[in-house]
Amino acid sequence: MQSSPKRPTMADVAHRANVSTMTVSRAFKRDASVSADTRDRILQAAEELGYVFDSIAANLSSRRSGFVAVTIPSINNANFADTVRGMTEGLRDSGLEILLGFTDYNVQEEERLVGQLLQRRPEAIIVTGGRHTPRCRKMLANAGVPVVETWDLPSDPIGHVVGFSNAEAGRLMVDHLVARGYSRLGFIGGDTSRDTRGLDRRRGFVAALQDRGLDVMCVSDLSAFGALMECLRRGIRVPDDVAIAGFGAYDLAEQSVPSITTIDVGAHEIGIRVAELVLDLLNGRREPDDRVVVGTTPKVIARHTA
Amino acid sequence: MQSSPKRPTMADVAHRANVSTMTVSRAFKRDASVSADTRDRILQAAEELGYVFDSIAANLSSRRSGFVAVTIPSINNANFADTVRGMTEGLRDSGLEILLGFTDYNVQEEERLVGQLLQRRPEAIIVTGGRHTPRCRKMLANAGVPVVETWDLPSDPIGHVVGFSNAEAGRLMVDHLVARGYSRLGFIGGDTSRDTRGLDRRRGFVAALQDRGLDVMCVSDLSAFGALMECLRRGIRVPDDVAIAGFGAYDLAEQSVPSITTIDVGAHEIGIRVAELVLDLLNGRREPDDRVVVGTTPKVIARHTA
DNA sequence: TTGAAAGCGCTAACAC
DNA sequence: GTGTTAGCGCTTTCAA
Secondary structure: OOOOOOOHHHHHHHHHHOOOHHHHHHHHHHOOOOOOHHHHHHHHHHHHOOOOOOOOHHHHOOOOOOOEEEEOOOOEEEEEEEEHHHHHHOOOOOEEEEEEEOOOOOOHHHHHHHHHHOOOOOOOOEEEEOOOOOOHHHHHHHHOOOOEEEEEOOOOOOEEEEEEEEEHHHHHHHHHHHHOOOOOOEEEOOOOOOOOOHHHHHHHHHHHHHHOOEEEOOOOOOOHHHHHHHHHHHHOOOOOOOOOEOOOOOHHHOOOOOOOOOEEEOOOHHHHHHHHHHHHHHOOOOOOOOEEEOOOOOOEEEOOOO | OOOOOOOOOHHHHHHHHHHHHHHHHHHHHHOOOOOOHHHHHHHHHHHHHOOOOOHHHHHHHHHHOOOOEEEEEOOOOOOHHHHHHHHHHHHOOOOOOOEEOOOOOOOHHHHHHHHHHHOOOOOOEEOOOOOOEEEEEHHHOOOOOOOEEEEOOOOOOOOOEEEOOOHHHHHHHHHHHHHHHOOOEOOOOOOOOOOOOHHHHHHHHHHHHHHHHHEEEOOOOOHHHHHHHHHHHHHOOOOOOOOOOOOOOHHHHHHHOOEEEEEOOOHHHHHHHHHHHHHHHHOOOOOOOOEEEEEEOOOOOOOOOO
16 A cells, blocks of 8 residues: 555655755754755655655654644534534644544543553643543553643642533522522433533532422433423423523524523633643643643523523 | 653563563563563563553554544534544444544645644545545545545545435435425525535535426525524424425434424444445455445435425 | 564754 | 754564
């Protein structure tokens, strides 16, 4: 599958342009200390040879991979996708690429994934959530690069944090519902043992209910839409007979008729903030040792279902 | 940021376990030709030293990156996310990792991205769509690794193809609508110059209309939901006053009341098929030179809006 | 089953 | 502004 003979290397380009490989190397990283003339010759020689820069070799030599490793639970989730998009935007023009992995909401899988990602020598590693296996924590702590936990506010962070309290988000919604006069509240979702952030929101929700001595009835995440549609099918009036609130501020919740009351956690902004933090850390604008905790603030978006 | 002194290398592990680095290397890739006893010693030494395998060095030496490069237009799209998920599943246990990049529906950006990805020496490259800049086509054609175009059925493929005709998908929906007695059809979306697949669907749709001499009114993609909700707001009855059909078979379309007629293109299956193809190619189960075209078949899912 | 030697294709560090 | 030297940390290849 190799293009017939053998890929050209910098040495080939150097030879053709009558310079040393070092000069070729400089020309390719826009190092100012190459004369315009020389650079032109080099780039032309490279073009003629069909030379493609080999970053693996560059990475090994410079001991910089150019990667930021990122783990998210799933790619099929608009919230995490927004966060990754934020990171992508924030890292644009930094020369860093995102190496993305999916944990499938499973800490065992996360452990495996983190181990694998670290072998690629990322310059920073960003994980979703603050709960990990002991072995995973240890790997992260010993990685020797900045670690950022997101989408959570762990009490014992490994390194840096950009996120919010999921329990607090749950409480927030109870406050909202109670203020609207609802008194029999329930929670749909977040009961799988794997989505620990969903569980945290449920806990916060239930705890807030208990504080008030209220009953339980119905609230959810994306499933709010499913619940709403089911109510329509059954002729249950929303929000008159029952209120429904979601979580995540999906586009869908806004479009929906009636539009769905939800919590916006600023998923995209989390990504942006993470990127800023990582760049500050990597460029020495921030000391690696001062642990940064960026608390983002979930907000209730009051709409028509609650 | 380095763990104080210096990361341990294979040589350190070898030294501690009283073997050569070569034996350590073998132990780490579960090479059978290492005695169980020796391997145990090595793994223990590695554990004690906190050794982390450096795949960059391994990649350079073996000239295998372990990467499959993948470009998709956006991470915020359930369809492409499904495809990536399919690939992830299909490549699990193959030792290959996905290096994902986003083009933002922009062929210029795709060109830049492909250039960047190729520098990482992927073992195969998978791109979304069959339209690329000339320079991008050239890079792909000369990459020296399998190239797969997806989500399209280009007339002049670069390498392999796993996809479907977007124009055909457009026609399919016209057939469906006409069969249901609708005669004034329109198309919402696919008019940005960048989403060429959306445009193709529109073309197929319009071409099919012209074949029948019909008027134009309203059809869409995810926007079908938006259109539907707007109709509800205005008291327009769907599908009595107007029919609405979407594209992509999002969960939302099924949940929605009324549920939305749509086209399922088997996004997840595309990912699975791509992974199979790539593995066949890489393992020599298939000749790299026989161009494979896997045509997937979009299907209309008739529901309540049309 | 194990080891020695020779790189992989770049860049750091230092000359000039 | 450009070149030389010496690796980066692994694996390939060949021997034993």
